[in-house]
Amino acid sequence: MGTNNYIALFFLAALLLGCSGTRKIPEGDLLYVGHNLKIEKGKAPKKTRKQIRSAVDALIRPKPNKSILGMRPGIFFYNVFDEVKKDKGFKYWVKYKLGEAPVLMSGVDLEYNKKVVQNYVENKGFFNAETIVDSIRKGKKAEAKYDVKLHNQYKIKSVVFPKDSILLSKEINLLKEKSLLKIGKPYDLDLIKTERSRMDARLKERGFYYFNEDHLLVQVDSTVANHEVDLLVKIKNDIPDKAKNQYRINNIFVYPSFNLKRDTVSTQKMDTIRYQDLTIIDNKTVFKPFIFDKTLLFNKGDLYNRTTHNLSLNRLITLGTFKFVKNEFKVNDSVENQLDTYYYLTPLPKKSIQVEAVAKTNSANYSGTELNVNWSNRNTFKGAELLKISAFAGLETQVSGQNNGFNVYRFGGETNLIWPRFISPFKMTSGSAYVPNTKATLSYEYQLRTKLYSLKTFNGSFGYIWKENERKEHNLNALNIAFTSSNNVSDLYKSQIAANPSLQKVIDKQFIFGTTYSYTYTNTMLKNRKNNIYFKGAVDLSGNSLGLLLGANDSADPKSIFGVPFSQYSKLEVEFRHYYNFSKDTQLASRIIFGAGLPYGNSSELPFIKQFFIGGTSSIRAFRARSIGPGTFNGNETTNVFLPDQSGDLKLEFSTELRTKIYKLVKGAVFVDAGNIWLLNESAEKPGAKFSGQLLNELAVGTGIGLRFDFNFLVLRTDLAFPLRKPYLPKGNRWVVDDINFGDSAWRKENLIFNLAIGYPF
Structure with missing residues (x-):
């Protein structure tokens, strides 16, 4: 062994010794390396002992230094520098960010931990439990030892509820079932x-506004039998009289122009408007009274309940019109057991303008920037209506890839008018915490694809958005109209149409007249859960009413509106995501998408903008955007000098991605994606594109790794992926795992795909 090798081994040994964490432990002290907890086997079942062990482990303090294979790198980095005078810089970062101070045995309070353990097991019914604590020294290290003898767990023999005749006791007795x-x-x-x-929450639903859980006492008698207890539920003797009373709603006052900076209730002359059960006090009638009648759910004479209380507040907040919402209930002195309700509302500025510049990416591997100008009026017709007018202009480009040089320029505008209520000939109501919205939209977009063509798109829709709760949302566009036309088609694009006639449909005029509906369920906003899910199902129907009126039943002789054949189809798309959280910093995210579109009557195929595509930065990342399928068709063999738009009538896609935090803002990921699209009918131009039922044999599969730079306001994502399975290869040769060769430049050029995107793929 050479001298250099001996030197390397010496430094490695020194590093490992330093990582053990004991080199700089103060004289007379020991490094605390954790605890050993033993729950002695007794009469308690194994499941109970396991639950107690897990809970007690989490309660014992302090936590030892993090250890990796017996080494403690945190202590090593902490000891690299003896003293750091500044609270910033490289030395500070090494000592206090990479490093951690050694946890010493002198800082472990064994008697305190013993009380914590004993208290916990007694609270679980082991009144006769015994806890013995000790410590074990091993060289310069020490370990705490806790032995717990559970003995017998006490069971509930009886539960006795209040038996007196007051109203509160009677209501509590109704809850015992x-x-x-x-x-x-x-x-x-x-x-x-x-x-x-x-019980407190249920009593709040029954009018006991001033009651709280501290007014209840549960006494425990453990002398009644062997290892059994009686529980006596009692109302404390010293609770206020108000807490014993059931209250109803009397007067309801609304102050829609309340100013937090000054007491506008008492210092300004107000106009008083009475509407239904409401008394609206305002200085200039900013809002029409009916909006509060539809938003506030209490009526005069109603029994107070906490649910209606909270729902009304949430509905006021979700109107999007008020900056602050304050609510008070006061006892009405002139009427027994009655509450007057006060709502103090501070409006947001009625009009505002916002200018923003955004960076964006899309599934076609295009990146770019966009400038948006948004003007809003939050109370357009004095009914809390939101009028929003937007204008935008943007540029998208491919830095590298098959479409490099074919830039996309976009500009346009959109007008939205949102009413915070249902506008319908039918009676529609919602009692949820979210105000239902009626939404009308008009938009125009001009899109120029350099060297190819330009598209003009008009959209109009009228529909409804409502949420049952924070998890469930419905979106119904009762009327949805879209018209697309093209111009400035280049000779280059026309020459490609001659080689690939399917490209013609991209620039064909399209007229869509129909209805869309989507339902979304998610609990991803709930933190500290092992499992979170997201589901969205969408239905898109077009041309049904027009088809009936005009008798459209032959796609070879389509009926037209304004000289343009209208589209007739049904389309379904379902997306499901599952997030399994191993810890705060590590997550397994999975997604599956299924889509199907059926053209009929006036159409032989789905409109191009409604067809399915696959591949790209947020799809199957090992393949370029829209370059997979349909079926086993190989679009890469076409003569297009730019990316072919390969589309289909059916889609199946799924992905799974393991995400973990690497360091502060940097997160890493390992992923696998798979999927494909298919046509419902044979295509002479695309052999192998028809769905045959052999979908598992025709899936594209890819894998890769990625980094996510999470800046809170922006997530920058980079993914490097390569294919594992190519569906367009001959049967038996589609798996290409054996061909992987990172050292071969030709393989890298053909197979390695770098994706740069903003945001997570799902």
């Missing part, structure tokens, strides 16, 4: 606390 405290179940202090909270 669904009580969480069941005879025969183990005693559990946490469960008792939960039961108090449950």
